[in-house]
Amino acid sequence: MRGLYVHIPFCDAICHYCDFVKHVSKGHDHNMKYLEVLKNEIQFYYAKYPHVDTIYIGGGTPSALNHEELTFLLEALSMYHPIEYTIEVNPESYDHEKGMIMKSYGINRVSLGVQTFNQKHLERLNRKHTNQMVFDTIASLKSLGISNLNVDLIYALEHQTVEELHHDIDTLISLNIPHVSAYSLIIEEKTFFSHQLKRNKFVKTDEDTEATMYDVVIDRFKDAGYDHYEISNFSKPGYQSIHNGSYWRGVPYIGVGPSAHSYSLSSRRWNIANNYKYLAAEKNSSLWFETEFLTPVDLWNECILTGLRTDQGINKKTIEKLGGFTKKENQDIHELLKQSILIESEYNYALSEKSWLIAEKISMNFFRINE
Numbered sequence: 001m002r003g004l005y006v007h008i009p010f011c012d013a014i015c016h017y018c019d020f021v022k023h024v025s026k027g028h029d030h031n032m033k034y035l036e037v038l039k040n041e042i043q044f045y046y047a048k049y050p051h052v053d054t055i056y057i058g059g060g061t062p063s064a065l066n067h068e069e070l071t072f073l074l075e076a077l078s079m080y081h082p083i084e085y086t087i088e089v090n091p092e093s094y095d096h097e098k099g100m101i102m103k104s105y106g107i108n109r110v111s112l113g114v115q116t117f118n119q120k121h122l123e124r125l126n127r128k129h130t131n132q133m134v135f136d137t138i139a140s141l142k143s144l145g146i147s148n149l150n151v152d153l154i155y156a157l158e159h160q161t162v163e164e165l166h167h168d169i170d171t172l173i174s175l176n177i178p179h180v181s182a183y184s185l186i187i188e189e190k191t192f193f194s195h196q197l198k199r200n201k202f203v204k205t206d207e208d209t210e211a212t213m214y215d216v217v218i219d220r221f222k223d224a225g226y227d228h229y230e231i232s233n234f235s236k237p238g239y240q241s242i243h244n245g246s247y248w249r250g251v252p253y254i255g256v257g258p259s260a261h262s263y264s265l266s267s268r269r270w271n272i273a274n275n276y277k278y279l280a281a282e283k284n285s286s287l288w289f290e291t292e293f294l295t296p297v298d299l300w301n302e303c304i305l306t307g308l309r310t311d312q313g314i315n316k317k318t319i320e321k322l323g324g325f326t327k328k329e330n331q332d333i334h335e336l337l338k339q340s341i342l343i344e345s346e347y348n349y350a351l352s353e354k355s356w357l358i359a360e361k362i363s364m365n366f367f368r369i370n371e
Contacts, residue, residue: 014126270290
């Protein structure tokens with residue numbers, strides 16, 4: 001196994017756009033009960049897979065754990081020695097002592113939930129930090145020698161202007177952050193924003209403005225020296241996310257915690273997407289997850305969907321191993337090449353950069369259905 005994802009479902013407040021499995025922290029005793037069960041699942045997988053290349057602790061808000069809880073979590077993972085060790089941090093729940101704990105356990109990469117530097121938009125998103133908290137967190141982490149940082153940026157916010165987006169990017173670039181994940185705001189089901197949208201109390205950004213903003217994001221970060229290596233990800237040379245790259249390259253990984261997924265080339269597992277049911281499954285590990293065995297068609301679809309998200313595209317040899325394109329698919333490939341939507345190199349087919357915004361739509365043209 002190459003990667004391990006660890007899910008921490010606790011938050012101090014729920015963002016209005018978030019559809020991940022999470023809940024507001026119910027106190028230390030509840031948190032420790034969860035961490036004990038999580039530790040058992042970690043040990044369950046460690047017995048089978050004693051080595052991983054990467055660990056990614058996400059959520060929820062991992063930094064919402066207090067010092068004792070964070071230490072317990074990292075101690076439960078201390079038998080691993082990954083190349084890349086990432087944890088997600090929200091600025092309002094970070095302090096320097098937490099940074100010292102992270103550093104002492106080998107964490108060498110931090111992903112900061114920033115989203116925007118505009119206070120009006122932060123409040124609309126129900127984010128609880130200020131810009132000064134962001135600046136202080138970055139300074140603290142860098143002083144500890146943790147300089148491999150990612151910042152999450154969301155654009156196409158409600159009533160956001162292109163000028164406001166430029167200001168967000170100006171601020172981010174000035175902070176000399178080596179990796180940026182930039183996403184347009186998506187209204188997911190069962191979120192606060194989705195309920196507001198149904199009641200006509202939320203205004204979605206129109207598609208033309210969103211496309212313009214995507215172009216701004218691409219151009220600004222490329223001009224600042226970032227490589228655009230995946231639809232939503234930009235990095236300075238040498239700072240691509242190894243862990244996230246494993247998802248896009250079809251590399252095996254493990255997921256622990258409620259809603260976490262695992263992938264082993266021939267099968268996929270997904271854990272119970274409910275915190276309380278996850279805790280109740282403690283005495284029977286088989287209840288933690290469901291398993292799906294992947295067919296050749298599943299592997300084909302996975303290859304297409306993940307490959308077309310990246311600058312490397314889909315590998316021709318991999319496609320041949322999976323059965324190759326049909327006559328109709330080859331005709332579609334030829335048409336996409338004529339339109340410069342698709343680009344062919346010696347080894348790969350990749351979407352042109354400006355076509356990544358419609359990557360999912362293009363991928364669906366090549367999806368196959370299990371018979």
